[in-house]
Amino acid sequence: MKITIIAGARPNFMKIAPIIDAIKKKKSEGFDINYRLVHTGQHYDKNLSDTFFEELNIPFPDLNLEVKSGSQAEQTAAIMIGFEKELEQNPCDLVMVVGDVTSTMACTIVAKKAGIKVAHVEAGIRSGDMNMPEEINRIVTDSLTDYFFTTSTYANNNLVQLGVLESNIFFVGNVMIDTLRKHENRLKQPNIWNNLKLKEKQYLVMTLHRPSNVDEEYQLKSLIAQIVILGKDFPIVFPVHPRTKKLLQGLDLNFENLHYIEPLGYLEFNFLVKNAFGVLTDSGGITEETTVMNVPCITLRNSTERPETCEIGTNILVGNNPVKIEAAFKNLLSGNWKSSKIPELWDGKAAERIINHLVEIYRL
Structure with missing residues (x-):
């Protein structure tokens, strides 16, 4: 065969x-x-x-x-x-x-x-x-x-x-989880951990690449600005996807607690996710990993192809709706995030x- x-x-x-x-x-x-x-x-x-x-x-x-x-x-x-x-x-x-x-x-x-x-x-x-x-x-x-x-x-x-x-x-x-399970003991602290003086459960991770979030200049600026303000007490680590990097050039989006970094490898990125206080993302795959690692995940999308991550996992959908984003942050910061389980198989x-x-x- x-x-x-x-x-x-x-x-x-x-x-x-x-x-x-x-x-x-x-x-x-x-x-x-x-x-x-x-x-x-x-x-x-x-x-x-x-x-x-x-x-x-x-x-x-x-x-x-x-x-x-x-x-x-x-x-x-x-x-x-x-x-x-x-x-x-x-x-x-x-x-x-x-x-x-x-x-x-x-x-x-x-x-x-x-x-x-x-x-x-x-x-x-x-x-x-x-x-x-x-x-x-x-x-x-x-x-x-x-x-x-x-x-x-x-x-x-x-x-x-x-x-x-x-x-x-x-x-x-889920084969993605096969890989996570195999390598979870090999996750590697990235250099930015010490450079940014990060501490376990005292920072946020953000990823953005969906056209609905990054293609329109005003939408991208307002979304990032709201997240930075709501998460003002936390360093926010933002590995920038090549697509998003092009769109960010020329935008005045410099905030003291927002740290742009280059894309990370698998072991380093998942080290950051595992030790984060919370994750903000528009990626479907990351919502699977946060669910298994029991990390609160705010998903900046209106729909998901992985409903199990919302119904029994750590994920919540907010789209780019300012009201929903603020409500999610309120639950996150108050320690009232929902309990979760790992999906079947x-x-x-x-x-x-x-x-x-x-x-x-x-x-x-």
């Missing part, structure tokens, strides 16, 4: 790492299973790509398509052209895509047109917000996928409602379940 695994952007790397480990384990047990790793190059900042291969002990890819930046259409086209050539030169039995980035959708389309089956890890999640490029990627990918590996019963239900056969849906848990064994299912499928 030959599997071609696709990675394209930061969240993908944390998801493929445990899958590769599970494949190697199965192969060591005598099963005929091999993989080829294709990196599309959708993220090309070292701290958003190469660092993750080094830190998570992922073998460097067999091929890097190096598509780099561009519009959605330009990236999609470049990935499809490059991946079509890859499949012609290196045929496989299955293409495995993870998450919901442009690479996920583009490689799924190419694989299906080449007559190759597709497995989608993190299938079935939906935000209901068609303004999110990721939502379109999810819909297209799941409309073509053959084997659906899900993180929650919410995702299962979404797929059933779309008419997917339940026999093709496999509730396996977020136990560090999702990748093993995925590979076990695939071995059984290809035995039939």
Whole structure:
């Protein structure tokens, strides 16, 4: 059984790492299973790509398509052209895509047109917000996928409602949490810890990159200003995504307690999250990690494709609504944050379940 695994952007790397480990384990047990790793190059900042291969002990890819930046259409086209050539030169039995980035959708389309089956890890999640490029990627990918590996019963239900056969849906848990569980004892204090004189549970972490938050100058300025004022008693550490960095240039957003830093690697960033008093983010993946690490998370979005992080996790949605943001800060600062639990099957064994299912499928 030959599997071609696709990675394209930061969240993908944390998801493929445990899958590769599970494949190697199965192969060591005598099963005929091999993989080829294709990196599309959708993220090309070292701290958003190469660092993750080094830190998570992922073998460097067999091929890097190096598509780099561009519009959605330009990236999609470049990935499809490059991946079509890859499949012609290196045929496989299955293409495995993870998450919901442009690479996920583009490689799924190419694989299906080449007559190759597709497995989608993190299938079935939906935000209901068609303004999110990721939502379109999810819909297209799941409309073509053959084997659906899900993180929650919410995702299962979404797929059933779309008419997917339940026999093709496999509730396996969350591979992101596999990676977190494996490396939580290796989390590494970043240099800025001492530089900023940070102390455990006495600072906030913020990330922003969604177009709804960062694309409009006034919106971005007012959002950051409110957060800085509400969090005035805390240092706020802001690793700046390359997309956001461009938009911040020229804006007068200098505050004494706001600290802009370069993007961090996986081990350093999650060290900051684990030890933070709270996190403010518009990232879906970070809400999963904060839930497992029991860190209060204020999510600057109006919808989420991960409702379990809100219903039983540490996450609360506020969008960019000033009233909701202030209310969330009030609960955070008063120590009245909601209690939380870890979602079902977020136990560090999702990748093993995925590979076990695939071995059984290809035995039939």
